[in-house]
Amino acid sequence: MQTVAQKAGIDAEELTKTMKNYDQAVKMGKDEEFGRDxxxxxxxxxxxxxxxxxxxxxxxxxxxxxxxxxxxxVDSDFTPIDSFYAAGEIIGGANGHDSMPSMMNSWSYASGFVAGTEAADNCNLK
Ligand SMILES: Cc1cc2nc3c(=O)[nH]c(=O)nc-3n(C[C@H](O)[C@H](O)[C@H](O)COP(=O)(O)OP(=O)(O)OC[C@H]3O[C@@H](n4cnc5c(N)ncnc54)[C@H](O)[C@@H]3O)c2cc1C
Incomplete structure (x- = not known):
């Protein structure tokens, strides 16, 4: 651990302490620092x-x-806005706290296909 800490330019003592705390958490089956499952x-x-x-x-x-x-x-009351469709990476709440690695294009295309089809159908119905 000394070696890797030195190579990475980090405090070896702190790294050792961190690892000891982690080992302790594993043994107890309880992570008091970050609350990991x-x-x-x-x-x-x-x-x-x-x-x-x-x-x-x-x-x-x-x-x-x-x-x-x-x-x-939808508007701020979640009421659908008439004849207004949207697609793309920031649409539809597809991303939560984090982005979807490697899935942003898929969502952009898929949501675009649905939005376009629905918008066209909406035109035909009106
Ligand atoms: C560096 C980088 C790497 C990425 N790597 C990946 C990956 O590996 N896999 C993956 O799935 N996703 C990846 N993504 C994310 C993915 O590229 C985007 O999520 C996706 O392209 C978004 O598509 P979109 O149609 O929502 O928006 P965009 O592709 O941004 O399209 C919006 C379009 O609207 C146009 N526009 C903007 N304003 C106006 C205006 N006023 N009038 C007319 N046109 C306008 C823009 O010119 C643009 O063409 C990456 C993104 C970046 C930046």
Whole structure:
């Protein structure tokens, strides 16, 4: 652990403490620091450690605009807005707290297909 901490330029003492706390959480089946579900608390095996630097990635707002299942936009009271359809990555609440890795294009195309079809049908009906 000393070696990997040194290579990554992080405090070896803090890393050791972090690992000890984690081991303790695994043994107790309870993560008091982050409240992780016990089913994700797996003990480390072996004595080879890899350190991966993580950086903040999400600075976007993906909340977007809510729609019906037919991709018709709804207002703030969730009432469908007449003849107003929408598609794309920020539409329909497809993304929650996080984006859908590798699925944004699929959603954009699929929602576009539904919105376009519904809008065309809506024109035919009016
Ligand atoms: C770097 C990067 C990597 C990505 N990698 C992936 C990946 O691997 N897999 C994946 O699934 N998704 C990926 N995505 C996300 C995916 O590309 C987008 O979610 C998707 O393209 C969104 O489609 P969209 O139709 O909603 O919007 P867009 O593709 O952004 O289309 C919007 C269009 O509207 C046009 N437009 C904007 N304003 C106006 C206006 N006023 N008048 C007329 N036209 C206008 C724009 O020019 C644009 O053509 C990636 C995105 C980025 C930025």
């Amino acid at each position: 016990p089913k994700f608390l797996h003990a480390y095996e072996g004595d080879t450690y890899y350190v991966i630097e993580q950086k903040l990635r999400f600075c976007t707002t993906l909340g977007g605009y809510e729609t019906t299942a037919q991709m018709q936009l």
